[in-house]
Amino acid sequence: MASLFLLIPASILGLIMVLSIFGTVFKSCRFYARILTAYVLLATCATYGVVASAALRIVGKASIAQWATARAMKTLGCPIMGIDFDVEGEELLDTRPAVFVSNHQSELDILFLGRAFPKHCSVTAKKSLKYLPFLGWFMALSGTVFIDRANRQTALKAFDGAVKEIKSNKQSVWIFPEGTRSYFGKPDLLPFKKGAFHLALQAGVPIVPVVVQNYAHVLHLQDRTFEPGTIKVKVLEPIPTKDLTPEDVEGLVTSTREAMLKEILAMGSPKPNGDLKKTD
Numbered sequence: 001m002a003s004l005f006l007l008i009p010a011s012i013l014g015l016i017m018v019l020s021i022f023g024t025v026f027k028s029c030r031f032y033a034r035i036l037t038a039y040v041l042l043a044t045c046a047t048y049g050v051v052a053s054a055a056l057r058i059v060g061k062a063s064i065a066q067w068a069t070a071r072a073m074k075t076l077g078c079p080i081m082g083i084d085f086d087v088e089g090e091e092l093l094d095t096r097p098a099v100f101v102s103n104h105q106s107e108l109d110i111l112f113l114g115r116a117f118p119k120h121c122s123v124t125a126k127k128s129l130k131y132l133p134f135l136g137w138f139m140a141l142s143g144t145v146f147i148d149r150a151n152r153q154t155a156l157k158a159f160d161g162a163v164k165e166i167k168s169n170k171q172s173v174w175i176f177p178e179g180t181r182s183y184f185g186k187p188d189l190l191p192f193k194k195g196a197f198h199l200a201l202q203a204g205v206p207i208v209p210v211v212v213q214n215y216a217h218v219l220h221l222q223d224r225t226f227e228p229g230t231i232k233v234k235v236l237e238p239i240p241t242k243d244l245t246p247e248d249v250e251g252l253v254t255s256t257r258e259a260m261l262k263e264i265l266a267m268g269s270p271k272p273n274g275d276l277k278k279t280d
Contacts, residue, residue: 027224034226037080042110042135045073049138057141063120063171065142073114082228083108083218085115089235093118095208097170098238099200102210103260104176104190106183108219112212113174116233121172122165145173147195159199166203173199177253183221187214187264192257197241197249206238207252211260213267232267236260 049069056065078084093100093116100121102109113123124145130136139146145162165171175196182190200207213232219225236259244252 031224031226034081038077038107038111041073041077041080045069045076045114046135046138048072050141053138053141062141062143063169066122066144067117067119069138069142070114070117073111075114077111077114081111083111084230085112085233086230087116087233087235089237090116092208092235092238093210095172095206095238096120097166097172097203097205098208099166099196099203099205100172100174100208100210101177101196101256101260102174103212103264104178104181105212105215106181106219106221108215109176109181109212112231112233116210116235117174118172120170121174122162123174124162124176143171159195159202162199163203166199166205172205175199177257184214185216185220185222187261187267187269189257189261189264192253194249194253197252197256198246200241201244201246201249204242206240207256208238209236209256209260210234211236211263211267214264214269217270229270234263234267236263 046069049065049072052068052072053062053065056062056068096118097120100118102112122143122145123139124147125139127146130140130144130146143165145159147159162173166173173196177192177196178190179193180190182188197207211234215229215231216223216225218227218229218231239252239256241252
């Protein structure tokens with residue numbers, strides 16, 4: 001791992017340290033210093049991911065490319081940003097193959113995935129990300145399932161490919177069923193899209209809900225808040241889909257969302273000082 005740290009130029013690290021120290025006095029400066037740090041980390045790990053994915057593909061280990069890159073993000077990002085994730089039910093992340101679904105709050109979810117992402121799993125992403133330098137290259141090399149939301153036919157074709165990967169290679173898939181980042185300042189969930197649930201039914205694999213506590217106490221863009229802190233995560237019991245039919249999808253979506261929202265509300269919304277505020 002020592003070589004990984006060499007990917008961050010010393011000059012950038014120095015700038016980050018200066019900005020971080022200065023930011024202890026002013027909240028807004030602290031916010032922008034941390035945003036800069038996050039983008040540097042993302043660029044660094046995406047670059048590492050391109051190299052790692054190419055190397056792992058050559059040796060026939062492409063199925064763990066995203067896990068390896070995620071762990072690099074966690075190894076660098078959590079200590080530098082001062083953010084930790086308290087994961088309950090972590091052993092359920094070993095369910096394979098499965099369709100993992102989790103709530104999608106902000107760009108900080110990349111760090112959460114660094115902590116929780118399982119081996120032999122791929123994310124889904126909107127097709128436009130494929131063309132971004134470094135990040136898009138990494139995602140393409142590591143087996144990301146790109147979805148063209150504007151074209152239903154190509155979206156269905158991408159899911160057909162994912163079903164094949166799940167069945168033939170026991171490759172799991174990670175999906176944010178809300179479809180976009182919520183940026184909520186309090187515990188809540190956007191409505192769920194049905195794609196993840198149709199995919200699980202077609203592949204005959206369980207759905208594993210992963211619930212992330214509302215972390216506005218750590219990152220809240222509207223308030224220009226970006227602070228160190230601990231974020232709770234709970235992995236719920238796998239939901240079997242083997243005997244379900246397409247007619248069951250609507251109920252499955254509803255029950256899964258309700259179970260996840262119940263856990264999010266139970267976790268409460270921590271205040272910046274660490275006190276836990278329960279929500280009704």
